[in-house]
Amino acid sequence: MDTKDREILEILEKDAKIPLAKIALMIALDEEDVKSRVENLEKKEIILQYKTIIDWEKTDEEKVYAFIEVRVIPKKNTGFDAIAKRIYNFPEVHSMYLMAGDYDFAVVVEGKSMKELAYFVAEKLSPLPHIQSTGTHFLLKKYKLDGKIIEEETMDKRLAMTL
Amino acid sequence: MKDFISHKVNTIPPSGIRQFFDLIATMEGVVSLGVGEPDFVTPWHIREAAVYAIERGYTSYTSNAGSPQLREAISKRLYYDYNLTYSQEDEILVTVGVSEALDLILRAIINPGDEIIIPEPCYVSYKSCTILAGGVPVIIPTMDTGFKVTPDQIETAISPKTKALLISYPSNPTGTALNRDELIGISKVIKKHNLLVISDEIYGLLTYDQPFTSIASLPGMRDRTILLDGFSKAYAMTGWRVGYAAGHKDIISAMCKIHQYSMLCASIVSQMAAVEALKNGKAQMEKMRDEYNRRRRLIVNGFNRIGLDCFMPEGAFYAFPSITSTGLSSEDFAEKLLFEEKVAVVPGNVFGDCGSGYIRCSYATSLENIEEALVRIQRFVGRGN
Numbered sequence: 001m002d003t004k005d006r007e008i009l010e011i012l013e014k015d016a017k018i019p020l021a022k023i024a025l026m027i028a029l030d031e032e033d034v035k036s037r038v039e040n041l042e043k044k045e046i047i048l049q050y051k052t053i054i055d056w057e058k059t060d061e062e063k064v065y066a067f068i069e070v071r072v073i074p075k076k077n078t079g080f081d082a083i084a085k086r087i088y089n090f091p092e093v094h095s096m097y098l099m100a101g102d103y104d105f106a107v108v109v110e111g112k113s114m115k116e117l118a119y120f121v122a123e124k125l126s127p128l129p130h131i132q133s134t135g136t137h138f139l140l141k142k143y144k145l146d147g148k149i150i151e152e153e154t155m156d157k158r159l160a161m162t163l
Numbered sequence: 164m165k166d167f168i169s170h171k172v173n174t175i176p177p178s179g180i181r182q183f184f185d186l187i188a189t190m191e192g193v194v195s196l197g198v199g200e201p202d203f204v205t206p207w208h209i210r211e212a213a214v215y216a217i218e219r220g221y222t223s224y225t226s227n228a229g230s231p232q233l234r235e236a237i238s239k240r241l242y243y244d245y246n247l248t249y250s251q252e253d254e255i256l257v258t259v260g261v262s263e264a265l266d267l268i269l270r271a272i273i274n275p276g277d278e279i280i281i282p283e284p285c286y287v288s289y290k291s292c293t294i295l296a297g298g299v300p301v302i303i304p305t306m307d308t309g310f311k312v313t314p315d316q317i318e319t320a321i322s323p324k325t326k327a328l329l330i331s332y333p334s335n336p337t338g339t340a341l342n343r344d345e346l347i348g349i350s351k352v353i354k355k356h357n358l359l360v361i362s363d364e365i366y367g368l369l370t371y372d373q374p375f376t377s378i379a380s381l382p383g384m385r386d387r388t389i390l391l392d393g394f395s396k397a398y399a400m401t402g403w404r405v406g407y408a409a410g411h412k413d414i415i416s417a418m419c420k421i422h423q424y425s426m427l428c429a430s431i432v433s434q435m436a437a438v439e440a441l442k443n444g445k446a447q448m449e450k451m452r453d454e455y456n457r458r459r460r461l462i463v464n465g466f467n468r469i470g471l472d473c474f475m476p477e478g479a480f481y482a483f484p485s486i487t488s489t490g491l492s493s494e495d496f497a498e499k500l501l502f503e504e505k506v507a508v509v510p511g512n513v514f515g516d517c518g519s520g521y522i523r524c525s526y527a528t529s530l531e532n533i534e535e536a537l538v539r540i541q542r543f544v545g546r547g548n
């Protein structure tokens with residue numbers, strides 16, 4: 001991966017809908033070249049998915065998130081990954097990380113209500129083998145998501161003309 | 164009350180463009196390509212450092228030359244970036260922006276009637292500050308040499324009264340830069356005639372295709388150059404008002420004499436923010452520069468597609484397309500464009516008569532704004548005027 005690839009990724013990370021022709025202009029390559037680079041990045045699974053950041057709060061859709069600290073006793077041969085798999089395969093799991101420090105996994109779960117999430121933790125997550133303990137924290141407000149500040153102040157405070 | 168005003172101030176012509184600016188401020192829905200400062204807000208870590216400085220009670224004066232920490236950081240940056248050695252003790256002066264540094268150096272070196280050679284188009288303050296300091300600006304129009312001043316042009320402009328050459332590359336308004344060889348050519352003339360160079364390098368870090376060369380770093384030029392730079396453009400810190408001058412200690416000390424009585428020192432909070440910028444600001448500065456670079460290619464392509472000839476600027480954040488194909492003067496173009504399509508651009512002649520036939524378009528604005536402006540300009544040009 002060279003600097004042009006890195007630039008392509010940076011541009012797409014901010015705007016997945018940007019036309020390839022425009023990327024080509026911005027980084028001084030032909031459109032064909034950009035196209036094949038993007039295809040290659042997709043093939044190599046460096047680009048995993050094109051997604052949208054949605055502020056669900058503004059819709060009438062109910063969404064609740066919880067952040068769960070999970071402590072486990074690792075399995076002898078397969079270690080953390082095998083346990084992780086049993087957790088992240090649940091569709092309720094939005095994202096999941098292996099952590100260094102006080103606990104082992106950070107699991108973000110998504111549901112329609114607190115009740116639904118509490119049920120998930122009590123009935124699905126905690127009973128799994130190797131799980132030592134869980135600590136559930138409900139998310140109250142999102143400030144920043146994937147690098148995007150939710151209530152970003154965007155007013156241009158500059159004078160309209162300066163020399 | 165006019166009788167009270169000094170003759171010197173009266174010789175400075177009133178700025179005709181002010182009215183145009185005031186007009187824009189009253190209009191709604193204007194897309195402005197007229198802003199000469201970054202659209203980025205100062206990176207958070209720098210703002211945070213300033214907030215922390217205030218919290219801890221850093222609210223005093225600093226030494227006239229600037230805080231030792233900032234002078235040390237500036238000295239290091241000039242060494243790392245240009246391999247230039249300036250002693251933080253007596254060869255660096257922290258100022259209230261490059262603006263103050265420029266005023267100081269002109270006042271420090273000019274005896275009445277001394278000439279300062281200024282290639283145009285250029286930043287608007289050079290000519291007036293020279294006159295206010297009692298000097299005589301000697302203008303070199305550069306429209307026939309790709310907006311780059313040449314050694315021959317300088318040679319022709321030199322007289323027994325010449326004191327210094329004042330240059331700024333990458334240039335506001337054209338975005339042109341000079342490469343090392345071009346600067347070597349200029350440095351030879353300067354040395355031959357025993358002159359000084361005032362080098363306003365405020366856009367030095369915003370250079371895109373080739374690394375920036377400071378004229379001070381060329382053989383025999385360090386002591387002949389007063390290097391001016393600041394934080395306004397590269398670190399998006401225009402409102403903080405902090406910059407600096409680096410040069411021979413005799414010259415820096417002369418500048419400091421004026422500075423200590425007129426300004427005393429730059430704001431301590433801004434100086435502490437500037438230290439943070441130099442210590443930890445490189446990555447974010449480069450991100451902003453990469454973003455300008457992408458916009459640069461887009462806007463230049465856009466102008467050429469529309470039929471307004473535009474060369475690729477090598478630095479700063481300005482494109483300088485020619486509008487002669489429209490048959491309009493720069494001022495008529497800018498005014499009509501504002502009224503008919505609500506796009507603000509700066510007529511090129513604001514930066515010197517030889518900027519006639521061009522407009523300065525700043526791409527320190529979002530991609531969306533650039534694209535919207537291009538759509539409107541295309542419609543405007545397509546209508547014919």
Ligand SMILES: Cc1ncc(COP(=O)(O)O)c(C=O)c1O
Pocket residue numbers: 163199259260261262263286331334335363365392393394395401404405406
């Ligand atoms: C070429 C040039 N020099 C100096 C300045 C002023 O810089 P500062 O904010 O450091 O006073 C500007 C600002 O537009 C500029 O374009």
